Amino acid sequence: MKTPTVNSVTHPSSTHFLLFVFSILFAYACQRTEATAQELLKGFKATPNASVSSFQALLSDSTDTFSLGFLRVNSKELALAVLHVPSSEQLWLANPTQLAPWSDRTQLFFNGSLVLSGPRERLFWSTETQGDRVVLLNSSNLQVQKLDEYVSILWQSFYFPTNTLLENQNFTSNMSLVSSNGLYSMRLGSNFIGLYAKFNEKSDSGQIYLRHKALEAKANIIEGQGAIYARINSDRFLGMYQVGTIPPVDMLPFNSFQRNITGFVFLRLESDGNLKGYYRDGSKWILDYQAISDTCELPNPCGSYGLCRAGSGCSCIDNRTDYSSGSCFESTSSGDFCSEGEDDYWVLRRKGVELPFKELMRYEMTSYLEQCEDICEKNCSCWGAVFNNGSGFCYILDYPIQTLLGVGDESKMGYFKVREGAGKKKMDVGFGVGIGVLCGAIVVLIGAISFGSCKIWMRRRGVKQILEDEDGISPGPYKDLASASFRSIEMCNARR
Template identity: 65%
Template sequence: MEIHSHFISLVTRLRATQLLLCTLTILLFTSTTSTTAATLSELPRGFKATPDSSTETFQPLLSDSTGNFSLGFLRVNKTQLALAILHVPSSEPFWLANPTKLARWSDRAQLTFNGSLILTDPHTKLYWSTHTNADRVILQNNSNLLVQSSNHTEPAAWESFDFPTDTLVENQNFTSKMVLISSNGLYYMRLGPDFIGLYANFNEGSDQIYLRHKAMEAKTEIVENQAPIYAQINPDRYLGMYQTGNPLPADVQKFNSFQTPVTGFLRVRLEPDGNLIGYFWDGTKWVLDYQAISQTCELPSACGSYGLCTAGNGCSCLDNRTEYASGECFAAQSGDFCSDGVPRNNFWVLRRNGVEPPYKELMRYETTSSVKQCESLCERNCSCWGAVFNNGSGFCYMMDYPVQSLVGVGDETKMGYFKVREGAGRKKVNVGAGVGIGVMCGVVLILVGIVVVWRFRVWKRKRGAVKSRFMEQNGGVSPGPYKDLGTASFRSIEMGST
């Protein structure tokens, strides 16, 4: 009876302990879920987060209400960190906090919000900040990140739409104060007084415009010296150019899906090749919907440095002796041909006829009387890397940046003069390599010959043994149609039949 009472008491205590553990688990789970939900829907004052070392690609911190977009730590090349807004279904980054310089991935890096959203790095200390004094951070369904005060009727203290990186989405205004930069930093988009311009940064301090789309002003005119213009992706599926205060577009660049019953989130991105591409999300993938540059050879550097792009034939090198590989003919170069203002002849000259720049209409040029005069202008100019002379017009197009891709036109009156810095690696098979390859081929052929001769001798011995057995069994007479392939008579027949 006493044992029974002790057992009942033990069971009761165990049940009480289980009940307490269950209650604590539920409370802990509820608390954790509530905290996670609050963190994901908005970032309040006092928020802190550090990169998780187990994260391989993206660590989400804040999401919009649909779950299509997320703000978080993006791991780049395993060692670098970016604060990014990601399109979750496609894992495409739409925005980076500081696209020109990434932080180092470290659990000592930290994102905090104390009225200002701040990313600190253990090496550079303050890496990036919104420089605001607000109350919360939210992410809208269109990927716009807002830093807001508690009074939601006031304008946002800061928003990511004012600081785009390489992407614009529908209804996002792009003004003359903004710059769109490709992920490799080589190309950027900017607005002029009445045009959209695409520029290449091939050499520091010498930006080259390669596309200039002027407003057609079909529906309304742009009034000079009045309100500034802006560009916007219209949900009706076109890239429009507007003047502030006027709802009518001054220019319409139609997407492929213009005025078609197609739905899907729209965006344009300045690609690493310099093209401005429009897409829409069909629910599973991004569909190509617009291209500012439709022909490959019209891209600013379709075949890389010192490359030659020919319609229908793809890429080759301006130097016929150089093998086109890895997207370039010579290693990328920079700078000029001066040392403390003194010209240096530390280059060799590459000439090629039948070529022209892909954007010559937008290049600086001088009128010269001959190709020799054109070459002389570039030769004496420290910042000139190349020149193309048009014998028909006398125009001498000057390149103030390392030579990029030229277009093959087949017109021999268009003559190119290009400087190549000494020491630039040529990707060609040299004589030594050719000899080495020849020796290897010879060795392989000798080995194959030895194997063939050995196999033939083995086969001949086996055949002789079989013949001897037949001769012994049949009184020295060879059976049937058997021929001795080694006899002089058969060899003469074989040679005579050839």
């Protein structure tokens, strides 16, 4: 009897079975390692995946709370970003001012430096280090480390914040927070925290619109002892410290200060110029602090030449301009009235206005309004002036006019230069269209009247000729042909 043949597919050998299991485990391990890599070593390379719509993770911290990866911006561009994974909240960007294309020719690699490059070897960003590995800590701090006898930190993202300050991250005088639109910044002074607006692109420092000076309640600032730095404390306050001292020289408490609340905390300079603090409560972010609570106290809530009234919203300094479009005048953010071809302007005056941060503005003492206006008129770098008739303060604006406060006191008066042509295009188009429509209507009306009159004249002329042919006798009914009612009927017919 022949021995039956065993089907290898139905009854695989133990060797095949082990190979099958091993391949599955190997594939899973590779996939798991790629998704949750906790360090990048020399030789690492990555390119954007075309199928990814928002964020492509490349490196995670040990808790999988934070991730470094490619972030899609405007669908076609790329930023190297650190995200809070549960909420997809952006905490840090490597290249906020120079985005790379989302392309397979864009590459992130580590050769001792972490480098983001683009087509034709274009360099977008680099740590410029000679390290051994890249890690992302549980604090969201990205580091390039050197591995010798001990671990040394060559570079870290906490030294280069973008618009966000994180819990236990030191903020020094060498750093700045910059809003995502690039218009506002937060910097440290010798004894204060300042918020600045870049109203004039020719100015490097910007206009300060909020200044919080250290109260020195628990410790005094000792001149020459050390620099000032700020840090978000886990007890929910923004503290100002002096290097070499333990107690804070100032404390800005959050709403949850000294409350038994746990959760990730950060402070952000928003695109409207406000400084806000948040903490994570379960599945949502809670607003925990804001430096400016009144909308009208923000640096520019109503736009160029706008007017903000508490409880009334936005309008325009010029009463004749409608704010419904969301702006008053198209205005430049750079230049002055000194350059060639830039000296043409007209003057806008308004009573009952003042500056939202006048205590931080430059001013001169004048006796009357005309004197204040004259100072600005003769200064080609001056865009406007606000005069207080009660105090004699003349505030000088050396940047394009932003939002002002509307007040009931008409002794506070404003003088503003408006560059020739600002907002004019929109007004001229509307005016031209209106005139065109009016002229067209007049031409049509005149044509209709002329045509009707001509028709009536010809009819009357024809009747008269008939009567003349009939011995000049005019029967009664034909006398009504020239009546007013009939002329109306003719004109109606002519218009049809």
